[in-house]
Amino acid sequence: MGEIVKKEIFIDRPYITLGQLLKEESIISSGGQAKWYLREHTVNINDEPDNRRGRKLYAGDNVEVPDVGLFFIRSKQDSE
Template sequence: MTSPRPVPIARAPIQLGQFLKLAGVVEDGAEAKALLAEVGVGVNGEAEHRRGRKLDAGDLVAVGDETLEVTVE
């Protein structure tokens, strides 16, 4: 297993859809919605389908083979 890629945010919490855009996984909210509906995303080991899910520092987001870690600058 590879180490999670840290994605720094200005402050927590951040919505999952915004985090996915910031991490470069999606380009906009519509793409985030489609990704969550079709592919699915894991947050801290559990399936998540809500763009509005609040993420805090230390949360792990799994998208495909990549794991992203929420970090605060």
């Protein structure tokens, strides 16, 4: 299996949903797959398990997708 990714995700809106993150990072191929993916995989948000595809992720949140990587949500405004 490949190396575990550690990546900063910069958002230009107040939040991104967990389902959107999974799709944008090509962990799933369509938004409709989020429900099924989260049913079979435990995703940790700020070290707490969460399986809601609509979970809002804000700047400062950390998302761990087992066997995939660790994603750090950041505001695009903070990077400018």
